[in-house]
Amino acid sequence: MKKIVLTKSGQLELELVEDDIQLQEGMVKVDVKACGVCGSDLSLIDGKRDITKELYFGHELSGIVTEVDDKSTGFKPGMRVATELARTCGQCWNCRNGLPNYCRSMNDALLPGGFTEKTLVHSTPDYGFLSLIPDTLDDVVASLLEPTNCAYHIAMKANLKPGDNVVVFGLGAMGIIAAIILKRLGAGAIICVGRRPARQEKARQTGIFDAVVGNDEEGMKQIQNIVGEKGADIVIEATGTPKVLSDALKTVRYGGRVVVGSVYHGTIPEFDPLPIFRKELTMVGAKGPTIYRTTDDRSAVVCMMEQVQDDLKKIVSVYDYKDAIKAFEDAKSGEAIKSVITF
Ligand SMILES: [Zn+2]
Numbered sequence: 001m002k003k004i005v006l007t008k009s010g011q012l013e014l015e016l017v018e019d020d021i022q023l024q025e026g027m028v029k030v031d032v033k034a035c036g037v038c039g040s041d042l043s044l045i046d047g048k049r050d051i052t053k054e055l056y057f058g059h060e061l062s063g064i065v066t067e068v069d070d071k072s073t074g075f076k077p078g079m080r081v082a083t084e085l086a087r088t089c090g091q092c093w094n095c096r097n098g099l100p101n102y103c104r105s106m107n108d109a110l111l112p113g114g115f116t117e118k119t120l121v122h123s124t125p126d127y128g129f130l131s132l133i134p135d136t137l138d139d140v141v142a143s144l145l146e147p148t149n150c151a152y153h154i155a156m157k158a159n160l161k162p163g164d165n166v167v168v169f170g171l172g173a174m175g176i177i178a179a180i181i182l183k184r185l186g187a188g189a190i191i192c193v194g195r196r197p198a199r200q201e202k203a204r205q206t207g208i209f210d211a212v213v214g215n216d217e218e219g220m221k222q223i224q225n226i227v228g229e230k231g232a233d234i235v236i237e238a239t240g241t242p243k244v245l246s247d248a249l250k251t252v253r254y255g256g257r258v259v260v261g262s263v264y265h266g267t268i269p270e271f272d273p274l275p276i277f278r279k280e281l282t283m284v285g286a287k288g289p290t291i292y293r294t295t296d297d298r299s300a301v302v303c304m305m306e307q308v309q310d311d312l313k314k315i316v317s318v319y320d321y322k323d324a325i326k327a328f329e330d331a332k333s334g335e336a337i338k339s340v341i342t343f
């Protein structure tokens with residue numbers, strides 16, 4: 001089977017390996033159809049995260065269940081699935097206090113991960129990392145479930161009222177998907193802000209947003225022209241660059257809301273926290289994935305994806321397995337908003 005291997009020295013290699021993956025307790029075996037490249041995968045390659053401490057590589061996958069262990073729940077061979085946090089124990093303190101994304105039962109859910117043609121995924125009564133995918137979604141869109149779950153969490157934390165103006169810092173998948181969802185939920189103007197001209201152009205070409213501007217004086221002026229003097233009702237910070245948080249505090253209105261959906265590496269040397277007090281801001285973090293289910297226990301995020309799939313398709317760059325190295329390169333350079341590799 002095909003496998004994208006990340007060597008200990010941070011090199012990517014395409015290998016053909018024996019399928020010696022034995023079913024393990026509480027796991028289901030999945031034939032991977034598509035797997036997206038996440039910023040956290042790039043951190044592994046850059047050495048910002050330690051590869052020797054990771055059990056899996058690639059977590060944004062869609063595929064078909066081929067085998068299930070007796071102690072696993074919810075799936076049968078032949079079912080179409082994709083990864084997201086779908087079930088936690090419901091018993092630990094975090095679960096009982098509305099924080100299932102910090103459930104004590106969570107552990108390494110995948111083995112060896114989605115950058116291989118076949119992988120095991122955990123699905124037991126106290127911890128599930130798979131949701132069912134309906135035929136209305138194709139394999140590539142389905143592979144966006146996990147990042148869309150995180151973006152949906154950002155959108156939920158934004159507490160949007162219809163008509164609220166939203167400024168999104170960050171033209172990566174997280175910011176863009178959150179913007180797509182907020183628009184679907186009834187936002188007023190949605191303005192996306194980014195640093196790299198190539199990404200700005202890509203985001204503009206989708207035609208989804210009211211404006212896509214640079215993170216510079218000219219961009220800030222354009223934002224003000226749209227949202228007015230008072231500032232934006234909601235600001236999403238999804239750049240991963242700590243100092244952009246200062247820009248977020250400048251852009252939001254009095255009494256506004258800032259949602260931080262970024263994984264930061266580093267700190268802000270001269271951070272001015274005064275606007276938090278002066279403007280009576282609400283600042284909230286959004287750390288997905290977490291659990292969103294409908295009353296009939298489907299994934300609410302899948303339901304949202306069915307509604308916004310045309311927009312999601314506009315932000316994906318699809319690569320065949322043989323071009324996988326390019327998929328990672330384009331994810332890193334910003335040439336692709338979201339790289340997805342198909343097997
Ligand atoms: Zn991810």
Ligand SMILES: [Zn+2]
Pocket residue numbers: 088089090091092093094095096100102103104105
């Ligand atoms: Zn729990």
